[in-house]
Amino acid sequence: MRARTKARKRALDILFESEARGDAPLDVLAHRRETADAPPVSDYAAMLVEGVVAHQERIDQLLAEHAEGWTVARMPAVDRTLLRIGVFELLWVDEIDDPVAITEAVELARMLSTDDSPRFINGVLGRIADIGEHLRAAR
Numbered sequence: 514m515r516a517r518t519k520a521r522k523r524a525l526d527i528l529f530e531s532e533a534r535g536d537a538p539l540d541v542l543a544h545r546r547e548t549a550d551a552p553p554v555s556d557y558a559a560m561l562v563e564g565v566v567a568h569q570e571r572i573d574q575l576l577a578e579h580a581e582g583w584t585v586a587r588m589p590a591v592d593r594t595l596l597r598i599g600v601f602e603l604l605w606v607d608e609i610d611d612p613v614a615i616t617e618a619v620e621l622a623r624m625l626s627t628d629d630s631p632r633f634i635n636g637v638l639g640r641i642a643d644i645g646e647h648l649r650a651a652r
Contacts, residue, residue: 516555516557517557517617518617518620518621519555519558520555520557520558520561521558521561521598521617521618521621522621523552523554523555523558524558524559524561524562524565524598525591525594525595525598525621525625527541527542527545527554527558527562528562528565528594528597528598529590529591529594532590532594533590538562538565538566539562539563539566542554542559542562542563546559560606561598561601561602564601564605564606565597565598565601568601568604568605569597572596572597572600572601573585573597575600575641575648576588576593576596576597576600576637579637579640579641580596580633580637581636583633589626589627589630591622591625591626591630592622592626592627592630592633592634595618595621595622595625595626595630595634596618596634596637596638598618599614599615599617599618599634599638600638600641602614602617603615603638603641603642603645604641604645604648604649604652605652611642611645614638614642615634615635615638615639615642618634618635618638619631619634619635619638622634
């Protein structure tokens with residue numbers, strides 16, 4: 514697994530854990546970085562967690578608008594978290610090309626979620642990427 518792929522997986526783990534336990538994501542991130550027995554958290558993984566937290570309201574608004582037939586709350590937790598990371602990368606991480614952000618989210622969904630998840634994530638992120646230039650200009 515490539516370094517950025519591992520970072521995305523680590524960010525997913527932290528965000529998923531925080532949601533499942535009802536803990537603040539930044540607290541979970543800090544705990545993971547301070548604990549010697551936890552897998553290491555790269556700077557890129559930390560940036561993803563911090564970015565999703567900072568922009569979660571806008572990210573969730575975009576997901577609600579573009580996830581046809583799904584509310585954000587009804588989405589499977591892994592899919593919701595992957596979508597949040599994917600949207601953050603699409604709109605706020607300039608050094609990651611849109612197709613890379615989408616492909617990485619789809620591949621993680623293929624490994625970690627339901628059989629329908631890769632297609633769902635690809636569709637939602639694809640719709641957001643189609644208007645990404647407009648969205649980035651408006652931020």
